Amino acid sequence: RVAPPRNSYGVLCLAFSTISVMLSVVVEHIFLLVIVTLISVLQNAFFATKVEREGKEHNNKTAFERVSCANRNCMDSYPTFLAVMWCAGLCLNQAPAAFAGIIYLVARQKYFVGYMGQTSQSTPGYLFGKRVLAFLILMCIVGIFNYLLVRYFGSDYKDTMEMITNAASALLLIP
């Protein structure tokens, strides 16, 4: 006869503990992604500062056009990158997604610097970091596929998948 009230109290208590656990769990599962996002924002600010400084000088028209074009190409693919990285991090695991994000940021930095320094006849192409984005898209697909497998067949391959993607993300380092 004492069990039901204790149980209902337990439910209340657990609902509250769930909420506080959940919040720290949310931060726990995204903090690497947030850090990479912050780094990318600082890189954006660096690019924008470069554009603004070139725009103020007014004496070098081609240099301004080149840095502005490099900045625009980087900014065009920025939302795509953010969306893919966050989806991959949420669906499967944040560590390889954040690692791939760092690789992408390094590739973007190289692209921007290469764009600024080169003459116009040998500018780098419009696209960059294709391999990293393809890897992140693959991670998303694997994560969703895994979720559907678990839902309809009840077997959880997530641990295996995470191990494989952790290993595969090291392959991105090979140039």
Next chain:
Amino acid sequence: RVAPPRNSYGVLCLAFSTISVMLSVVVEHIFLLVIVTLISVLQNAFFATKVEREGKEHNNKTAFERVSCANRNCMDSYPTFLAVMWCAGLCLNQAPAAFAGIIYLVARQKYFVGYMGQTSQSTPGYLFGKRVLAFLILMCIVGIFNYLLVRYFGSDYKDTMEMITNAASALLLIP
């Protein structure tokens, strides 16, 4: 005398099960949105490939300008679309949001192809997919309104709202 340890064990056990339930719940409530995001990313890659191919040919200046302009207009509204779709999916229900996202992607594909093929005096306008975005914004507003109603009045209209939006999303198919 046995109850407290079992209870505290149950709390621990539930905290862990909560975390694992929560993660699959997170994926469960966003996987349609993730799929639509992936499709939009692949479409972005298709657009960017078109721009890169036109840029490499160098013999057709107006064709490059047109495809570049179409790509830029699409990219300009891309973050807006992503933000609205995810907000609508998180606040109310993912199914109609993902459906509206698919409709938007089809409209964008039509816009891009139409922009490339047409002569300059009859280019399509700067905006496209206004109806879909308006529908998604409406979904966000309904979701937040519903949350505030539940919080301050305690009556849950979410089921009714979801049914209505599910029905309304079918109306988007009418051209």
Next chain:
Amino acid sequence: RVAPPRNSYGVLCLAFSTISVMLSVVVEHIFLLVIVTLISVLQNAFFATKVEREGKEHNNKTAFERVSCANRNCMDSYPTFLAVMWCAGLCLNQAPAAFAGIIYLVARQKYFVGYMGQTSQSTPGYLFGKRVLAFLILMCIVGIFNYLLVRYFGSDYKDTMEMITNAASALLLIP
């Protein structure tokens, strides 16, 4: 002998209540961010309408170029702003993040209107709202730092941090 089934029933019951609690918790912790995102989307639509109207008139070339440039500068920094605001809101607290977002939107509106109205020799710079973005980045860093402190040292400074950021966000009003 009755305890195990009741317990397992309680687990099931709590798993369901957790899911429903979690969903309303998710909306509870992001609804201010969603509202600010919606306002920013409406502002984007306002900018795009301005660009489209100027583009249709065709008689004022410099006005179109200026409004198009202002729109592009605003759109370039839009994903950065969204990413930083959501990260700050998720990591620490949504109220100061949403407040800083509103301040940013006001700064953007001023920038756009100022860009349209001014003559070309005194256009405002490429960047705007730097202080707000710096504040949001700081909030992200504080939130992650706080999470790492809690994880490795077990002391929770989150309440203190939230109070400080709530107070600091009022400082943004000083022009």
